[in-house]
Amino acid sequence: MAAQPEERELKKQQLKGRIVRDPLPEDIAEEEARIRLRRLRRIGIVLILLAIAAGAFVIVRYIDKNRLCSTYEIVWQEPFDAARGELVNFEEGTLRVTKNGIKYMDREGVVLWDQGANMTNPRLTVREHYALVADLGGRSAYLIKKSGAALMSTDSDIIGADLSDYGVTALMVSEGSYSKVFFYDNVCRQLDIEVKNAIDDENGVPIAMAFAPDGQGMVFSMVNVTGGTTDTWLTFLDLDAENTGTDKVVGAFKYPEMLFPEMEYLSQKEVVAFGDMGMEFFSLSDPSSPKLAGSVSHERKVQSVFAALGQACVIYENEDGNDELVFFDGDGDRGLSYELDFEYSEITCGGGYLLIYNEERCLIVGESGQLVYNGSFSGNTYQMVVTGLHTLLQIGDYGMREVKLK
Numbered sequence: 168m169a170a171q172p173e174e175r176e177l178k179k180q181q182l183k184g185r186i187v188r189d190p191l192p193e194d195i196a197e198e199e200a201r202i203r204l205r206r207l208r209r210i211g212i213v214l215i216l217l218a219i220a221a222g223a224f225v226i227v228r229y230i231d232k233n234r235l236c237s238t239y240e241i242v243w244q245e246p247f248d249a250a251r252g253e254l255v256n257f258e259e260g261t262l263r264v265t266k267n268g269i270k271y272m273d274r275e276g277v278v279l280w281d282q283g284a285n286m287t288n289p290r291l292t293v294r295e296h297y298a299l300v301a302d303l304g305g306r307s308a309y310l311i312k313k314s315g316a317a318l319m320s321t322d323s324d325i326i327g328a329d330l331s332d333y334g335v336t337a338l339m340v341s342e343g344s345y346s347k348v349f350f351y352d353n354v355c356r357q358l359d360i361e362v363k364n365a366i367d368d369e370n371g372v373p374i375a376m377a378f379a380p381d382g383q384g385m386v387f388s389m390v391n392v393t394g395g396t397t398d399t400w401l402t403f404l405d406l407d408a409e410n411t412g413t414d415k416v417v418g419a420f421k422y423p424e425m426l427f428p429e430m431e432y433l434s435q436k437e438v439v440a441f442g443d444m445g446m447e448f449f450s451l452s453d454p455s456s457p458k459l460a461g462s463v464s465h466e467r468k469v470q471s472v473f474a475a476l477g478q479a480c481v482i483y484e485n486e487d488g489n490d491e492l493v494f495f496d497g498d499g500d501r502g503l504s505y506e507l508d509f510e511y512s513e514i515t516c517g518g519g520y521l522l523i524y525n526e527e528r529c530l531i532v533g534e535s536g537q538l539v540y541n542g543s544f545s546g547n548t549y550q551m552v553v554t555g556l557h558t559l560l561q562i563g564d565y566g567m568r569e570v571k572l573k
Contacts, residue, residue, distance in 0.1 A: 236540045236557060236572035245276055247567035253291050254550040254562065256517040257298055258313045261552060261560060264291050264300055269309060269316055274554055276567045282309065282316040292330045293517070294380070297353065299336055301328035310336055310355055317355045323347070327375060331382030339376055346373050360406065371400050377430040377438065383407045384454055386438055388427040398423050401430075401440050401447065403457045418457035420447070431474035437497035439479045441472040446479060448499040461499025475516040476534055478502065492523065494536045503536035518553030526563075531572075540572055 252265035260279060263270045268283040286302035293299075298311040304324055309316040312334075319336065326346065327339035334353025339346055350358040371391030378385055385404045390397060403418040422442070429441040437460070438449040445464040449457050468484040479495040485506070494502035509528040516522070520539065521532040526547040531540040539557075550562040557572040 235538060237542070238573050239540075239544065239570050240573060242558075242569040242571050243275070244568035245566055247276055247562060252550070253289070254552045254560070255291060255293055255298075255515070256552050256554055257293060257311075258296065260313075261554065262291070262293075262298060262311065264289050269300055269311065271311075271313070271315075274560075274569070276560075280315050284309070290328060292328065294330045294334075295332040297330060297332075297334040299328060299330040301325050301338065303328070308336065308338055310334065310351070310353070319351055319355050321349065327373070329376055329378040331378045332380045333382050335378070335382040337376065337378055337385065339373060348373070348376070371398070374426075375428055375430050377432055379432055379451075380435050384451065386430055386432075386440075386449075388430055388440060390426065396424060397426070399425050399427050399442075401427060401449075403438075403449075403451075405454055407454070417455050420449075420459065422447075429472065431479075433474055433477050433479065433497050439474060439495075439497075441479075446472070446481070446495065446499065448479070448495075448497060450497070460497060463495060463499045463501075471514065473514065473516075475521045476519070476532070476536070478536070480521070482507065492530075492532075505530065505532070505538065513551070515552065518555065520553045522551055522553065522559075524548060524551055544570065 252263050255262050257271070260271055260273045263272065266286050266289060268281060270281050271279045273279060284302075284307070286300075286307065287305050288303040290301050290303050291298065292301075296312065299308060300311065300316075301308040302325060304326075306321045306324060308319045308321075308325060308328060310319060319338065321338060321340050323340035323342050325338055326341045329337050335358075336351040336355075338349050338351070340349065350360045352358055371389035373387040373389045375388040376385060383406055385406060387402045387404070389400045389402055391400060399422045401420045401422065402416055404415045405417045406415060425442050425444055427440045427442040427447070430438065431441075432438055436451045438451060438457070440447040440449070445462060447459065448461040448463075450460040451457050465481070465483075469481060470484055470490055471482040473480050478497075481493050481495070483491045483493060485491050490507040491504055492507055493504040496502055507523065507530065510525060511523045511528075511530075512525045514521075514523050519534045523530045526549070527543050529540065529542065529544060529548070529551065530538075533539045544561065546565045547563045548561050549564075552560050554560045554569070559570045559572070561568055561570055
């Protein structure tokens with residue numbers, strides 16, 4: 168019996184349904200776009216989760232690093248020569264500088280190398296992967312790397328020294344009534360750089376200087392005595408190789424009858440000049456045009472001034488007999504302050520901490536000025552340095568030991 172027309176049509180439709188058509192180009196493009204979108208979404212989710220995890224880690228570490236500790240534990244203790252000297256954290260170890268030389272030790276106090284020297288007044292500067300020891304009043308200086316120390320000698324007495332983050336050294340030497348500045352690269356070769364405009368008679372004689380972290384700029388404090396009047400010029404130089412002009416001075420600020428014996432870069436774009444009557448803060452947002460950012464007058468007797476944790480620090484004497492530590496930011500705005508109710512003997516900064524201590528007491532301040540520890544340690548402490556997160560290396564009559572704050 169022949170199939171009915173309706174049945175034949177139904178079979179045709181079923182056969183057409185079994186036929187697989189080749190996709191059209193626009194269909195392929197749409198599917199590829201959907202696949203790419205799904206992949207991008209997955210990658211975006213992963214990146215967001217990683218960013219959240221990294222941010223959480225930074226926040227947790229910051230909070231942990233700056234949390235207030237109330238006690239400590241002694242991790243290890245070994246015999247050690249407790250002769251006086253300067254102790255600082257450097258690379259994965261510790262530098263110890265005395266008049267007789269420089270030692271580099273690992274975290275357990277094992278001496279890795281020992282550079283003998285004969286210095287009268289060694290001054291230590293630490294920058295990133297380099298350190299500098301200059302014998303003020305002498306004629307030798309040592310550029311220090313993790314692998315050892317290299318000697319730089321001068322024909323005149325060194326009266327000032329500084330170091331950039333990249334190992335470029337500036338040595339200021341005295342030549343009679345004049346001063347000169349010599350520059351050396353990170354392998355102690357003297358560089359052909361002149362700063363004649365910063366040290367001639369017209370602008371005065373430099374008494375202090377500071378090197379920009381990147382080594383591209385400097386600032387000098389220069390004294391000019393005329394007719395019995397003493398003036399200071401704070402003079403800024405641009406040492407960038409692209410600045411090919413003979414005059415590298417990009418700014419000069421005159422302060423009549425004031426002295427500024429110390430200057431520091433708080434950051435690449437911030438400078439503070441510590442004076443006998445106050446502090447001057449400068450902005451180097453445009454390195455070719457320094458600007459005055461703020462001024463602070465000292466209304467109390469100053470015991471000490473220094474730069475630490477990217478801020479200017481002043482220790483004032485209070486009427487009650489105690490001292491007060493005050494922080495100032497790069498604009499000269501007053502920040503946190505702490506009363507020092509003990510007679511401190513040492514001030515040191517390293518590892519993101521500021522330490523003020525004597526043989527029995529210690530005040531430790533964290534990166535943003537938060538109090539981390541204020542208390543005592545057992546035994547007499549001669550020297551102390553931060554070696555890690557809440558970890559200190561101490562030298563005293565007990566030898567050397569590692570202390571962990573809790």
